[in-house]
Amino acid sequence: xxxxxxxxxxxxxxxxxxxxxxxxxxxxxxxxxxxxxxxxxxxxxxxxxxxxxxxxxxxxxxxxxxxxxxxxxxxxxxxxxxxxxxxxxxxxxxxxxxxxxxxxxxxxxxxxxxxxxxxxxxxxxxxxxxxxxxxxxxxxxxxxxxxxxxxxxxxxxxxxxxxxxxxxxxxxxxxxxxxxxxxxxxxxxxxxxxxxxxxxxxxxxxxxxxxxxxxxxxxxxx
Numbered sequence: 001x002x003x004x005x006x007x008x009x010x011x012x013x014x015x016x017x018x019x020x021x022x023x024x025x026x027x028x029x030x031x032x033x034x035x036x037x038x039x040x041x042x043x044x045x046x047x048x049x050x051x052x053x054x055x056x057x058x059x060x061x062x063x064x065x066x067x068x069x070x071x072x073x074x075x076x077x078x079x080x081x082x083x084x085x086x087x088x089x090x091x092x093x094x095x096x097x098x099x100x101x102x103x104x105x106x107x108x109x110x111x112x113x114x115x116x117x118x119x120x121x122x123x124x125x126x127x128x129x130x131x132x133x134x135x136x137x138x139x140x141x142x143x144x145x146x147x148x149x150x151x152x153x154x155x156x157x158x159x160x161x162x163x164x165x166x167x168x169x170x171x172x173x174x175x176x177x178x179x180x181x182x183x184x185x186x187x188x189x190x191x192x193x194x195x196x197x198x199x200x201x202x203x204x205x206x207x208x209x210x211x212x213x214x215x216x217x218x219x220x221x222x
Contacts, residue, residue: 001176002198003033003186005060006073006104006131006160007169011044012064013221014214017166019048025166027057031173033186035060035160037073037104040083060183064104065090070113073102073131073158076183087119091126100187102129102158107145108137120153129190133159133197135172136207156190159197165213168206172199 008015009022026034036045045061052059063074066083067090074081076099081090091101106113130150133143150157161171174195176186189195
């Protein structure tokens with residue numbers, strides 16, 4: 001299975017595509033599993049679940065929450081998690097719903113996770129994953145640092161396109177050497193680190209285009 005576990009719909013303030021467009025684009029690109037992670041919102045993920053019924057794709061509902069220390073993905077949740085909580089509160093809220101927490105783009109030059117090393121014990125205790133490949137980052141050394149951090153502390157890892165437009169969906173993904181898994185089974189494979197990172201060819205201009213579309217979406221969603 002190919003799983004793109006970080007993407008946005010127009011339920012994010014900076015996302016362009018509708019949930020239906022995201023599902024259809026992912027199927028067209030032969031992505032087997034997606035996680036919708038809108039900023040502070042799950043309505044797009046719930047709509048995508050409905051549109052995906054009977055189609056050859058698994059939709060995992062998720063969210064991208066802004067904790068005080070940085071942004072955290074909640075994979076496999078059903079209820080909204082508020083922004084502004086501490087890292088521990090955010091992680092516990094995700095786990096309480098049976099989901100998995102993943103630290104989004106932790107070493108991004110612009111959206112880094114503050115003092116990440118001091119949370120290593122918490123991450124190990126709670127089974128927190130690290131996003132080791134985010135396709136939208138302009139500086140690849142940020143992804144390399146994330147991978148090194150995950151390996152250093154023996155943490156599970158995820159990858160995703162962080163797409164805010166349909167063109168960017170599937171630019172990064174996890175490869176899972178199994179088929180037809182449920183959402184809970186996908187998360188379990190991640191916990192066991194029975195996954196590897198995959199990606200499509202990504203040019204600077206494709207990244208630039210997706211970021212430009214984020215600004216268009218911000219204006220449109222006003």
